[in-house]
Amino acid sequence: MTPLSRYSPPFAPGTVWLVGAGPGDPGLLTIHALNALAAADVVVHDALVDSSVLSLTREGAVLEFAGKRGGQPSAAQADISERLIALARRGLRVLRLKGGDPFVFGRGGEEALALAEAGIPFRIIPGVSSGLASLAIHGVPATTRDTNHAVILATGHCAADGSTDWAALARTGAPLVLYMAVTNLPEIVEALIGGGLPGATPVLVVHGATTARERVVEATLERLPALAREGAIRSPAVVAVGAIAAFRSAIANHLLEFGAEAAQ
Template identity: 55%
Template sequence: MSTPASGIESRDFEPGTVWLVGAGPGDPGLLTLHALRALEAADVILHDALVSPEILALARPAAQLEAVGKRAGRPSAAQLRINARLIVLARQGLRVVRLKGGDPMLFGRGGEEALALAAAGIAFRIVPGISAGVGGLASIALPATHRGVGRSIAFATGHATAEGDPDWPAMARAADTLVLYMARGRMAGIAAGLMAGGRAADEPVAFVSDATTPRQRVRITTLAEAGAVAAAIPPEAATLVVVGRVVALRDAIAPWLQTPPAGRLPVAAPVAAPIVAAVSGTA
């Protein structure tokens, strides 16, 4: 295999293996070099809905792209079907990338896919990515931790599961700063639970939508008003919620934050019309 444009050797991406790759929070400049190498070498890329077109354009022109994204309220690929597809492709002797927004092992179901691959005897590699819960905060000059203000942080999902909701009153006491994924649609109830657990009604809350992309938008409010603000955010906007006193620090930092040019790619890469397929099924 030839050396890709990044100048990094890709010969260790063997045929018949799967790489679980984190695409970062959205900005293609935040890809790791290992992630870029995987895109340049893959035969097939199964990607999430949140992976930007600019990142997909870094795939080698001959790569087949398959959309397997999960979006709330929309038809989605069932996880078991995705697991099976990875196994089938690897057994065909292909180099397979499972490309996920953020980090594959943080609310990315990477663990489920790794278990499925291991059970099938398929060799795989995990390529960490910058989590939206870290990169998204940094992109808006919001420190996740800060001495004397926020000394601990907890990541949680607001998505309802068969096991039930998180214990929000207990979560209120878990850490100084809470970063919530998939919480926008249920924010009124989450805020009530956090206040029942002792969080102040006037505690600052930040909503960060489409972090690190040209569509990024920030909304600052209080815990008491969080439900109303969340209801006004378009459902298609991928949104993080940050609860904690660190949010108040942003006003002093953000005016001096330099914003990188929107959509700038980390390397020059041809933009090819991909072969697009979709894995259908219910979530």
């Protein structure tokens, strides 16, 4: 029992909690997430969950890695879902811990459907979205009255297969917040410029937001492919494209950041 337990429902045996761990810093965990870490029997976690968050699990809890990383051997999603079901049927408190929010490019919806079809009770605990948090901590608002009344969240993971119409997104004029896009930046940039987005459009890239690995790069859209080739931009990173990306420079001298190394 933790001092904050009264704010969360009980974590019952034989149930699964799908929990968002936020962008990395443990201070950005919700109270529900913190209490789940303190009660879980087994934690099935993604690659993007920071070690400082995993250190908050209770003594005796089992940690199971189920990360999926682009271009590397990864567990199949169906196998992960089946594992959650099997653990719950053993009467364990199963915590499925995901970076950011479980329902924002986190495959949480697929796991929820699998659990429901198997008759396993589960709970969804939203987390701080890594995409929006990566910007906010560096003074970049997702929307402002002067620049945009809409923002587009998109994954770049499948950019090379043509499933996303990047030119159409460019024509909306709304800023883009890209997840998992580093590998396919050349194709994405080419399509965005082809859709009418100027090559001089400001861009902000945040790698490893709120963690000790954090690095911030401010650039323009046309420079992104070269920066990626040179290793200046690395995964995991969030890429903001549009007018909002220039907002940081206006307040940088007075913003207390998380200690990132900024690169121009």
